[in-house]
Amino acid sequence: MAAKKKSKQNRADAEYDADEKPARKGNMGLMIGLAAGGVLVLMLLCGGVSVGGYLLFGGSKNPAPGGGPGPGAQANDGKKKRRDINITSPQELAGIAEDPKWLDNPDLKKLLVGGRWYTSAGERHEFRADGTMLRYRLVSGNMRGTYRVVGAEQLEMTLKGYAVPDGPPFGPGLVETYTCLLAEDELVLLERRGGNNEFTASGPYYRLNADGSGLGRSKVLDPLIEKLKSKNKGEQSSACFTLKFFWTDAWPAVPELVRILENDPTASHPMGPLRSIGAKAKPALPVLRKRMNSNNQDLARAAQETIMFIERAEASERPR
Numbered sequence: 001m002a003a004k005k006k007s008k009q010n011r012a013d014a015e016y017d018a019d020e021k022p023a024r025k026g027n028m029g030l031m032i033g034l035a036a037g038g039v040l041v042l043m044l045l046c047g048g049v050s051v052g053g054y055l056l057f058g059g060s061k062n063p064a065p066g067g068g069p070g071p072g073a074q075a076n077d078g079k080k081k082r083r084d085i086n087i088t089s090p091q092e093l094a095g096i097a098e099d100p101k102w103l104d105n106p107d108l109k110k111l112l113v114g115g116r117w118y119t120s121a122g123e124r125h126e127f128r129a130d131g132t133m134l135r136y137r138l139v140s141g142n143m144r145g146t147y148r149v150v151g152a153e154q155l156e157m158t159l160k161g162y163a164v165p166d167g168p169p170f171g172p173g174l175v176e177t178y179t180c181l182l183a184e185d186e187l188v189l190l191e192r193r194g195g196n197n198e199f200t201a202s203g204p205y206y207r208l209n210a211d212g213s214g215l216g217r218s219k220v221l222d223p224l225i226e227k228l229k230s231k232n233k234g235e236q237s238s239a240c241f242t243l244k245f246f247w248t249d250a251w252p253a254v255p256e257l258v259r260i261l262e263n264d265p266t267a268s269h270p271m272g273p274l275r276s277i278g279a280k281a282k283p284a285l286p287v288l289r290k291r292m293n294s295n296n297q298d299l300a301r302a303a304q305e306t307i308m309f310i311e312r313a314e315a316s317e318r319p320r
Contacts, residue, residue, distance in 0.1 A: 085179070085190065086198050093201040096188060102181045108149045112180075117187050117205035118220050122245030125187075125205060135159060136245060137202075144169070153180050155189075185215035212252050221252060228256040228270075236260060236269060243273035251280035261287045268299055271306040278313030285310060 085097040103111075112127040126134040127147060135143045135157070145159035156177045160169035179199065181188040188203035208216025227239035240257070243250045250273050257270035261284065271288075274281040284306075291303035 084197050086196060087190065087201050088193065088198050089200045093188065093203070096201065096204075097181060097190070099181075101183045101186070103183060105152045106180070106182045108153070108155055108180060108182065111182060111184070112147075112155075112187070115207045115209040115214055115216070116249060118208050118216050118246065118249075119203060119205055120220050120223070120242075122242040123202075123205075124245060133157065133159075143174070145173070150177065153182075154178070155180050208246075208249050210249065212249075216249075217252070221246065221250070225253050225256055228253060228260065233264075233267075233269075236267075240269040240273050244276045246273070247276045248278055248280060251277050253277075254281055254283055257281075258284045258287055261291065265291075265294070266296070266299070268302050271302050275306050275309040278310060279317050281310050282314060 087094050087097060113129050117125040117127075121138060122136070123138060124134070124136040131146050131148060133145060133147045137143075141161055142163070143159040143161050145157060147155055147157045150156045154177060156175065158173060158175050160173045161171045162169050176191065179190040179192075181190065181203075185207040186203075187205040187207075188201055189205075190199040190201050192198070193200050206216035206219045207214040208221060212221075224239045224243055227235045230236055243253055253273060254277060257274055260267050260270045270284075274284050274288075288303045288307050288310075292300050292307075294300045294303070
């Protein structure tokens with residue numbers, strides 16, 4: 001009888017074990033899953049999971065190889081990455097928005113004022129403290145108008161063309177909005193062209209101050225002065241053509257322009273920039289007066305007109 005009861009108990013224990021073991025296994029799997037999930041959440045909160053520099057979970061969606069910041073991420077130096085800007089023209093400026101030198105959300109009204117901004121081709125922007133501005137571009141010529149800040153790094157220009165600096169405006173007005181990439185003495189203007197964040201770029205412009213200082217001196221003006229020293233007359237003429245667009249800011253080129261006139265009795269190309277420079281071109285007056293005696297009537301007339309421009313500018317600067 002006792003043996004029979006024991007046999008029944010063994011069968012009951014076996015049935016209990018058969019039912020309980022899957023449950024215990026399920027509970028153990030659940031606990032392991034919960035623990036793994038907790039570790040994953042913790043890793044996500046700490047910046048994601050990566051293998052070999054490639055992000056598997058969390059963090060930036062498109063990280064750079066090597067574990068660097070992805071598009072739109074904050075760079076280690078605190079400067080904003082502008083990978084959402086696609087510069088389609090010109091190609092040589094395609095990646096310029098990625099340069100870390102650009103200021104993040106700069107005070108445009110404060111930083112744009114002072115000196116004039118030039119490209120190597122002589123294109124120019126001048127922003128004044130009262131909100132007025134002047135612009136020269138090879139295609140559209142001289143324009144003037146107003147500017148205002150309309151958002152972070154956004155500038156709106158309202159412009160009209162004019163034939164001479166103090167003359168009346170002509171033609172229809174333009175309203176243009178630009179994204180500004182700005183460093184202390186360097187500027188690139190981006191204008192949206194269609195969708196997908198496509199932009200065209202103009203620049204870089206470099207600030208050139210009236211006293212000859214600024215990045216524009218070394219980046220733009222000095223290379224043109226070096227071309228004046230060339231024995232190639234074509235290079236000299238090309239530099240003179242561009243210097244005309246610098247107006248009075250081209251005054252550091254006066255010694256080289258005078259030297260060309262002294263060494264070449266047939267040269268007329270230096271007279272263009274000397275007229276634009278005005279009063280600060282006064283050192284050229286002696287050689288220009290000699291040129292007025294030239295047998296070449298066109299050359300003599302050009303010298304006389306250049307003298308007139310310089311003397312008129314000098315007179316306008318005298319105290320009244």
